[in-house]
Amino acid sequence: MARFDPNDDSVVVIIGSGAGGGTLANELCQKGFKVVLLEAGKHQSSATFRNDEWFAFNQLAWLDKRTTSGNWQIAKDSPNLPAWTCKTVGGTTVHWAGASLRFQEHEFKAKTTYSNVTGANLLDWPLTLAELDPYYARAELKMGVTRTNDIPGLPGNNNFKVMYNGATRAGYKTVHTGRMAINSRPRDDRSSCWQLGFCFQGCKSGAKWSTLYTEIPKAEATGKLDLRPESRALQIQHDKQGKATGVLYADKDGKHVFQKARIVCIACNSIESARLLLNSSSSTFPQGLANSSGQVGKNYMRHTTGSVYATFAKPVYMNRGTIMAGIVSDESELNLKRGFAGGFEFETISLGLPFAAAFLKPGAWGRDYTRLLDQYPNMAGMWIVGEDMPQESNAVTLHPTEKDQWGLPIPNVHYDDHPNDLAMRTYAFKRGADIYNAVGATQTVAVPPYPSTHNMGTCRMSENPRDGVCNKWGQTHDLKNLFISDGSQFTTSAGENPTLTIVTLAIRQAEHIADESIKKNL
C-alpha cells in the first residue's frame, strides 16, 4: 500500500470508500492516478463480521447524532437516526443487499415524463440511458450481477417461494430471483453464496460484492492507493482562483491533518456529502462550497419505501438465505393510470427476530404485538422500493446550535412525504398484501419505512448550473476540480436500488477525470 505525503498536491483525494468512492478509487488507480482514500470508519473484514443484528449495527452503522424534522414517520420513530448507512471501510456496500437494477429510460426524464407534479422539484437528468448503458455493462461485469454476462440467477429461498407463488397468483408476470451482485457461482476469487441470511451484517462468505474486498484491495495492488481509515473529513479548502486545494481531516488520534490534492471527490453518502460542503463555507463561498445554486442539501430523496410482512399457517423461515431473494418488477413500468407518478419494485426482505421486534411496529407493545412476533418462523416479508419526488424543502441543513465532537454543526434531515409518495405507498401496501393473501396469509402487516438506506439527491446533477450542484460527470458547477461521486448526484431517485447506478457513474467519472487530465483541463 502506498503512503503519500500530506503536502503531495498531485494526489486525488476521495472522501468515502463505499460504492462511489471505493469504485472511483480503484478505477483511478488502475489508470495510474495516485489516490488518498479517506474513510471515517474502521477497517473490518469478513472475519470480523458477525451474524448478529445488534452487534453488527453497532460495529458498522453511522451512529453520529443527527436530528430530523418534517412529517415523515422517521422523525417520530427514530428522530436521531434518519438513515441506516455505514461508517466502515467499504461504506454501505458492506450492508447493502445486492439488488442491481439499471434505471429505465423514462426515469432519466422525470420532469418530461411525469410533467408537472405539484410541489415536486422535478428535473430531467443531463444524461440518457443510452449514454450510461455501456457503463452499466461495465459495472455489471465488475460486480458479477446475476442474470447478466451469462451469470446464472441465485436459487430462491423460502421467502422467495412465498413471493413467487403469491405474485403469480395475483397476476404478476415478471417475478424471479433478481439481478444481484451476489455470486451464484464462485467468481472473482470470491465464493458463491452460502445463503447465510445476514447480507445486512457484512457478508461473511464474501459472495456479495462490496468495495471492501473487491475494489479497495485491487486498488491497493496497484501501489497507487493510500487508504486512511478512521479519518474524518472536516472541511474542503480552496484557493483564490476557486479551485479545491485539499481536505482537512481528523485522523484516528483526533489530530488535524491537511491533505493537499489536485482533485477532490466527495462520496460520503447524501447526508454527509451535503453537510461537508455546507461546513466548508468560506468568504468566497459563504453559503457553502459548490452552492451558488443554493441546491446543496436540497431535494433529499430516500425512496418511497415500506414493507409488507405476512404470517402463514405453516413455517417459512424467511431468515434463511439471501435477504433480497427475489423481485416483482411489473409495477416498475411507466404507468400513470395508478394515480401516482413513478414506479416501484417489490423485493423480498427479511429481518432477524431482534430487528423484527424493533421495526415491525415501532413503539408497539402488548399482547397484539407479541402475538405477531410469536409467528416469527411463519412470516414472509417484502420491501417496496419506489421513486419518490424531489422537493426543495426536503433538505439536509446544518443544525443551528448542536455540534459534533469536532465542533462542527450536526446535520438536520427534513423530509415531508409528498402526496405522490403517500399514494404510491398506499397502493403498494395493498398490492403487497394481495400477493400474500393469494397464498393464504393469516395476517398482513404494513410496515412503515425503516431509517433510510437509499439516500439521494442532495447535490444533484443539472444541465443548468442554476438548478443543481454538479454536471453530468459529477463535476461541481462551481469548482472544476471538485467532484460529487455518490448517490447525492442523482437528479431524481428512479424506482430502482441506487448502488448499481452509483458504481456506473463512478466508472464513467473516472474516465472523464482521466480524459480531462490528458487534455490538461484538470
Place this chain on the structure above:
Amino acid sequence: MVSGVAVVGDAAQWTAGLKTLNAHEGETLLKVTRQIFPHDRLDDTDYIKVVQDLDAEAATTPDTAKVLHEGVATLDRNTNNKFITMSSADQVAALKNIETSPFFQKVHGTELVSLYNNHAVWKKLGYQGASYPIGGYIHHGFNDLNWLPDPPESASPKPA
C-alpha cells in the same frame, strides 16, 4: 450476570443480586416487562434478565436510576400500591396510562433490545440466529418450504 436464578419466580433468589433497585422495584419491573412484551412461551428468567440489564444501567447511570425509582413509585401511587398484585388486564391499563412517560420509554426501549437479543428467547420463539457456524443455509433448508410449489427454474435456478 447473576448465576443463581435457578428458582423461577423466587423473589429472594434473584432480587438479592440487584445492585441499585430494591426487591420491590425488581418485582414490579418483572411484571412491567412481562406486560410490555408478553409471550406465553417465555419464562420469568427471560424477563428477569431484562430487569438485570436495567439494574446494571442504573448502577452506572444516575439518570436511569432516578427514572426507574420514580417510575415504580408513580405506578404504585397510581394503583394504591397494588400494581404487582393486580389482574393482568388492570396492569395493562395502568401501563397504558403512562406509556409516554420517560419510565415506560426507558423500560420499553431497553427491553426491546435486551429481550429479543437473548439467545434463550430466540430458541423459544423460533429464530435460528447465526448461520455461519453451520456454513449458512445452503445445505440447511434455505429452500425447504414444501407447502407451495417450487417456482420454475427460469425464475429460481437450482443451486450450483
